[in-house]
Amino acid sequence: MNGNLSLLWLQSGGCGGCSMSLLGAESPDLMTTLAASGIDLLWHPSLSEACGNDLISLLEDIIHGNRTLDILCLEGSVINGPNGTGNFHRLAGTGRPMRDWIYDLSLVAKHVVAVGNCAAYGGITAAGNNPSEATGLQYDETTPGGLLGAEFTDKTGLPVVNIAGCPTHPNWITDTLSQLALGDMAESSLDEYERPRSYTDHLVHHGCPRNEYYEYKASAEKPSDLGCMMEHMGCLGTQARADCNTRLWNGSGSCLRGGYACINCTAPDFHEPGHAFDRTPKVAGIPVGLPTDMPKAWFVALSSLAKAATPERLKQNAVADHIRLIPIKNVTKSKSGKKL
Amino acid sequence: MSETVSGTSRRIAGPFNRVEGDLEIQIDVTGDRVSKAWVVSPLYRGFEQILQGKDPMDALVYVPRICGICSVAQSVAAASAIADLAGVTPTQNGQLATNLILANENLTDHLTHFYLFFMPDFARATYASEPWYPAAAERFKSQTGTATRDALPARAEFLHLMGLLAGKWPHSLALQPGGTSKGIDSSDKARLLGIIFGFRRFLETTLFGDSLETIATLDSAQALFSWNEQQAQKQTQSDFRHFLLIADQLALSELGRSHDRFMSYGVYPTEAHPLFASGLVDAGRNHRSALNQKVITEDISHSWMTDQPQPSHPFNGITHPGSGVADPNGKHAGYSWCKSPRHDGKAVEVGALARQLVNGHPLIADLVAQSGGNVRNRVIARLLELALVVIEMEKWARALEPKAPFCNQIKLPDEGQGMGLMEAARGSLGHWLTVKRGRISNYQIIAPTTWNFSPRDQEHQPGALELALEGAPLRADEVAANSRDPVAVQHILRSFDPCMVCTVH
Numbered sequence: 133m134n135g136n137l138s139l140l141w142l143q144s145g146g147c148g149g150c151s152m153s154l155l156g157a158e159s160p161d162l163m164t165t166l167a168a169s170g171i172d173l174l175w176h177p178s179l180s181e182a183c184g185n186d187l188i189s190l191l192e193d194i195i196h197g198n199r200t201l202d203i204l205c206l207e208g209s210v211i212n213g214p215n216g217t218g219n220f221h222r223l224a225g226t227g228r229p230m231r232d233w234i235y236d237l238s239l240v241a242k243h244v245v246a247v248g249n250c251a252a253y254g255g256i257t258a259a260g261n262n263p264s265e266a267t268g269l270q271y272d273e274t275t276p277g278g279l280l281g282a283e284f285t286d287k288t289g290l291p292v293v294n295i296a297g298c299p300t301h302p303n304w305i306t307d308t309l310s311q312l313a314l315g316d317m318a319e320s321s322l323d324e325y326e327r328p329r330s331y332t333d334h335l336v337h338h339g340c341p342r343n344e345y346y347e348y349k350a351s352a353e354k355p356s357d358l359g360c361m362m363e364h365m366g367c368l369g370t371q372a373r374a375d376c377n378t379r380l381w382n383g384s385g386s387c388l389r390g391g392y393a394c395i396n397c398t399a400p401d402f403h404e405p406g407h408a409f410d411r412t413p414k415v416a417g418i419p420v421g422l423p424t425d426m427p428k429a430w431f432v433a434l435s436s437l438a439k440a441a442t443p444e445r446l447k448q449n450a451v452a453d454h455i456r457l458i459p460i461k462n463v464t465k466s467k468s469g470k471k472l
Numbered sequence: 473m474s475e476t477v478s479g480t481s482r483r484i485a486g487p488f489n490r491v492e493g494d495l496e497i498q499i500d501v502t503g504d505r506v507s508k509a510w511v512v513s514p515l516y517r518g519f520e521q522i523l524q525g526k527d528p529m530d531a532l533v534y535v536p537r538i539c540g541i542c543s544v545a546q547s548v549a550a551a552s553a554i555a556d557l558a559g560v561t562p563t564q565n566g567q568l569a570t571n572l573i574l575a576n577e578n579l580t581d582h583l584t585h586f587y588l589f590f591m592p593d594f595a596r597a598t599y600a601s602e603p604w605y606p607a608a609a610e611r612f613k614s615q616t617g618t619a620t621r622d623a624l625p626a627r628a629e630f631l632h633l634m635g636l637l638a639g640k641w642p643h644s645l646a647l648q649p650g651g652t653s654k655g656i657d658s659s660d661k662a663r664l665l666g667i668i669f670g671f672r673r674f675l676e677t678t679l680f681g682d683s684l685e686t687i688a689t690l691d692s693a694q695a696l697f698s699w700n701e702q703q704a705q706k707q708t709q710s711d712f713r714h715f716l717l718i719a720d721q722l723a724l725s726e727l728g729r730s731h732d733r734f735m736s737y738g739v740y741p742t743e744a745h746p747l748f749a750s751g752l753v754d755a756g757r758n759h760r761s762a763l764n765q766k767v768i769t770e771d772i773s774h775s776w777m778t779d780q781p782q783p784s785h786p787f788n789g790i791t792h793p794g795s796g797v798a799d800p801n802g803k804h805a806g807y808s809w810c811k812s813p814r815h816d817g818k819a820v821e822v823g824a825l826a827r828q829l830v831n832g833h834p835l836i837a838d839l840v841a842q843s844g845g846n847v848r849n850r851v852i853a854r855l856l857e858l859a860l861v862v863i864e865m866e867k868w869a870r871a872l873e874p875k876a877p878f879c880n881q882i883k884l885p886d887e888g889q890g891m892g893l894m895e896a897a898r899g900s901l902g903h904w905l906t907v908k909r910g911r912i913s914n915y916q917i918i919a920p921t922t923w924n925f926s927p928r929d930q931e932h933q934p935g936a937l938e939l940a941l942e943g944a945p946l947r948a949d950e951v952a953a954n955s956r957d958p959v960a961v962q963h964i965l966r967s968f969d970p971c972m973v974c975t976v977h
Contacts, residue, residue: 145517147973148492149540149642155584156628156641163620173615177489178584181592181614184485184957211515219796220516220809224486224496256537260525263518263793299540299643355653356879381640383632390639390646391653395533397643408527410645453655453878 137202137313139166140194140237141176141247144221144230145257145266146208149299150248151178156382157302169310174201184225195236203312204241206234206269209250209257210279213265220264234269235279243286243312244269245293247305252294253325253400254278260404268294271325274400290319294326297374298397301381304331323373325400331379335424336369336387336394339377346370348442349435350450356391359450363419366410367393370423374398480507485957488965490589492541493972495925497961498807499941504951506961509934509941511925513810516776519977520791523915528554528884528907531915535903536643538917539974541584543642544577545896546974549903549917552892555649557905558882564743565878566651568868569637571740571747572664573647574894575861575868576633579671581897582824582854583630585969586679586711587623588614590851593966594718598947598959604721611714619711626674633667636660650880657874664869672862679858681710687859691834693842696852712855724848728964730940732756732844733818734826735923737763737902739895740864747864748831748895752815755829755840765893765902767816770918774927776806783814783930786904786916787889805928809976812929813918821845821936822899822923823968825853833860845940847967854969886910896920898969919974940964 143151155178157165166173173179175190182190193199210231211221218229226233238244246269249255253273257266268278270292276282285291293312295304308328311317323332340346345360352359361367369377372394376386387394395409396402407413413420422431445457479502486496496512519538523531535550536543548570555561562570595613599605611619634641637654646653656664672684680687681703690696700716719725738750750763769783779792794806812819820826825845828836835856839849885907892903899920906914926935934942944960 143494145515147537147540147543147642149537149543152540152543152642155588155624156631158625158628161621161624161628163615163624175489177492178588179614179620180489181596183487183489183962186956187487187489209517211517213516214793214795217795220793221494222514222796224488224494224512224514225484226487227484230494256522256534257517259534260518260522263521264516266517298537354879354881355648355650356655356877358655380635382635383629385635385639387639387645389635389654390637390644391655392639392645395645408530409533410529454657454875 136170136172138174138200139171139203139205139309140174140201141205141207142234142237143177144206144208144234145211145264146248146250146255148177148207150207150297150305151176153299154302154305157306162302162306165306165310169313171203171309171313188225191233191237195240197240201237201240202242203245203309204237204243205245205247206251207247209254209264209266210234210269211264211266213263216265231279238269238280238284241286242288243290243293244280245295245308245312246270247295248300249296249298249397249400249402252292252296255298256403258403271400274325290317291322291326293317293322293328296325296327296332296398296400298402301331301376301379303379304328327373327398331375332373332398334373334375334378336372336374336376337423338375340369340388341377342388345446345450347438348446349439350442350446353451356453357451358453358455359446361388361393362412364412365393366395366408366412368396368421369394371421372396372398479503481953483953485961488962490592490966491970491972492539493975495965495970495972497941497965499961501946504946506941506944506946506958509938510807511927511935511937513808513925513972513976515972516793516796516809516976518791518793520915520917523912526912527910528557528905528912531905531912532645532647535917538977539971540642541581542577542896542898542901542919542971542974544574544638544644544647545894545901547644547647548574549892549894549901551647551649552894553890553903553905554884555882555890556892557888557890557907558649558884560650560880560882562649562651563877563880565872565876566648566880567741568872569652569654569878570647571868572633572865573638573644573652575740575865576630577641578897579858579861580627580630581969582858583623583627585854586851587612587619589969590966591619591715592617593959593962596959598949598956602721604718608714608718611711622678626671626678630667630671633664636664636667648879649882651878653879655878656872661869661872661874665866668862668865668869675858675862679711679855681708681713684859684863687856688863692838693835696835715851719848719851724963725843725846727944727960728847728940728967729844730821730936731819732840733820734829734845735763735815735820735822735900736827736830737893737895737900739827748827751830752820753826753829755844764816765891768813768902768918770811770813771929772811773930774805774807775811776809777811786902786918787906787914789904789914789916791916808927810922810926812926812935813923814929817931819926819929819933819935820923822920823850823853824857824897825850826899827895828853828856847963850967898971899923917977919971919977921968921970921972921975924968925970925972925975937965937968
């Protein structure tokens with residue numbers, strides 16, 4: 133079909149998990165979604181025959197203007213080490229730092245998309261002392277810059293589109309690509325870290341099945357407990373910008389539904405929280421990180437009020453791995469007489 | 473690297489895709505054969521350095537992110553290492569759920585490998601004149617082949633098991649040292665069985681064209697041959713039979729033989745014993761031995777790593793990357809970021825073929841006795857595991873007790889060591905963890921492809937793939953310099969289902 137957009141997908145300093153997630157797109161499946169959006173895959177690491185010289189020729193043709201590239205997707209960090217040489221990732225068969233290939237291709241692509249936190253901000257690969265000198269395409273963690281520089285814009289005036297997440301939900305990617313294909317992506321479609329607002333206008337907290345425990349501050353204390361994981365287990369769902377509990381994963385899942393804390397993996401610096409991921413840092417018994425835009429005094433006041441009012445049902449269920457008390461009025465008088 | 477012999481030309485092949493990560497192969501071509509090969513892992517990220525100084529439980533966040541395709545395997549290895557450090561065992565439900573989650577990933581990987589990574593090579597233009605080509609291209613061509621259309625939805629639906637038991641895939645934190653974080657109720661259990669049955673149905677109708685039990689009980693090469701003949705008479709088409717036909721036409725059983733030394737760490741613990749046993753088999757000498765992790769070492773003689781003068785056990789391993797370029801003094805022969813793991817000084821092959829051989833599956837034992845480790849046998853072993861493990865998954869799901877606990881609490885010591893040895897889809901994965909003053913002081917990982925795609929060691933012994941590539945034939949249109957990368961090389965390297973992001977991490 134003429135007028136289709138061409139898409140090239142490259143990987144560098146990452147785990148490939150965003151691609152693995154993308155392959156799980158459903159309703160419709162990935163190939164149907166791409167066809168519906170009028171996107172032709174020029175090349176993808178998991179979905180193309182071409183390799184070796186065929187791929188290198190394709191990259192060279194694009195850079196020299198012999199082939200049009202509409203969307204360049206990068207998955208994985210830009211690798212600059214050791215000592216700025218880029219030798220920690222030279223593209224196989226070329227001896228040339230992958231970083232330099234990515235740079236050249238970014239300049240000729242109509243749109244540049246960072247898939248996942250590694251490509252966007254450096255991500256997990258930049259954790260610890262960042263041994264591989266990893267950065268994102270246009271950010272170094274929360275600081276604009278990265279490989280392409282803070283001032284970079286694509287041929288349509290957009291910055292690099294950062295599909296944040298570790299990994300990304302398949303539909304965060306397909307929705308973003310479809311928006312680009314439709315010409316519906318504007319600067320105003322992106323948030324303060326250039327993430328698509330289609331999913332970052334929400335909080336992971338929205339739709340969390342543990343909301344009632346949160347309301348009453350009935351807290352989980354160990355893995356598999358049913359209670360709210362904010363107070364003790366490090367959950368950042370009230371601050372994390374994503375729609376994981378309303379747009380579910382692998383059918384019916386999310387981190388919270390899987391029984392573990394949200395680690396805020398769409399945040400540019402999630403990989404170094406400054407404390408153990410699975411415990412909530414506190415000062416004087418109060419969690420340091422409070423819900424995003426809630427005044428601290430109100431949170432403290434509401435929490436102590438809520439704790440005083442916590443129903444016995446939630447107190448008990450919060451520290452159990454199965455519901456022990458069910459929501460039923462006056463258990464002893466119920467017709468069934470059942471006590472669980 | 474060795475000097476070039478006259479009549480031999482050196483080629484650099486790559487980048488190779490459909491391998492999960494980046495890969496380069498350097499080959500010497502003599503006439504129409506590969507005479508020598510060097511496997512280059514070109515990416516270094518430094519997870520072993522990143523983990524230093526972290527809280528031990530943080531490993532559960534970092535290590536799955538080594539790899540997006542073996543993410544659960546990395547989690548299971550880390551959770552086992554931490555459990556070993558803490559001296560705890562998972563609850564029975566937790567172990568069953570862990571087995572189900574791991575099996576879900578391992579089988580998904582086998583499926584992805586077959587349909588998306590391996591079979592599309594037979595749809596390449598180089599085979600256009602072969603009589604079997606039109607059918608292969610229609611079925612297996614990347615993106616447009618009908619197989620992609622069938623396999624991707626089946627894969628996605630099977631991964632709904634992750635949504636139920638692990639929250640999401642990849643990168644779940646459900647895998648804990650004491651079990652899993654998600655308790656299920658009886659309706660979840662019913663849905664689990666439905667998901668597994670749906671996958672069984674896909675395998676039986678599309679991949680095998682026969683029941684899983686029939687495939688699982690094929691007990692010799694002759695039995696496989698007879699089954700194939702019977703299916704042909706019944707005109708039952710299946711992708712497995714499609715593969716067997718191509719394997720026969722291209723003599724894939726004569727391609728990619730390595731040293732025929734196989735290792736498995738064993739996997740899927742159950743109450744009595746693991747479903748698949750641990751051990752080593754030296755098929756050439758028909759010798760079996762027990763696994764001894766104490767004699768595992770890593771050597772950096774041909775790696776771009778530095779500062780580890782002698783091969784070391786992973787508890788003493790050092791991860792200091794060098795410059796990644798050839799030593800100007802020619803003293804250090806590094807050509808890959810990968811270290812060279814060895815068991816008792818020997819290179820071994822790992823993966824589904826090794827796992828089933830070590831576990832004594834009669835079909836695999838017979839195939840290896842006849843033709844050793846090779847491209848065909850590696851693929852058959854993977855498909856066989858799809859049948860074997862789905863049958864077990866159904867049993868594990870039925871054994872879950874919704875009211876019983878899923879996760880034991882643990883308390884970590886401030887000092888100590890722990891290790892986690894398990895089998896990922898691609899073979900043996902080990903984590904070795906040392907904790908001092910409550911922090912990780914050393915974390916060493918040897919992944920399956922580290923074994924299979926290792927560079928040479930200080931004795932100049934090649935890794936499994938390096939040896940497997942020796943003798944690979946070139947097709948007529950591949951002999952000239954600057955022609956396409958030899959397709960036989962690609963069949964061989966992809967027969968290992970490499971995961972390059974795990975290899976170096």
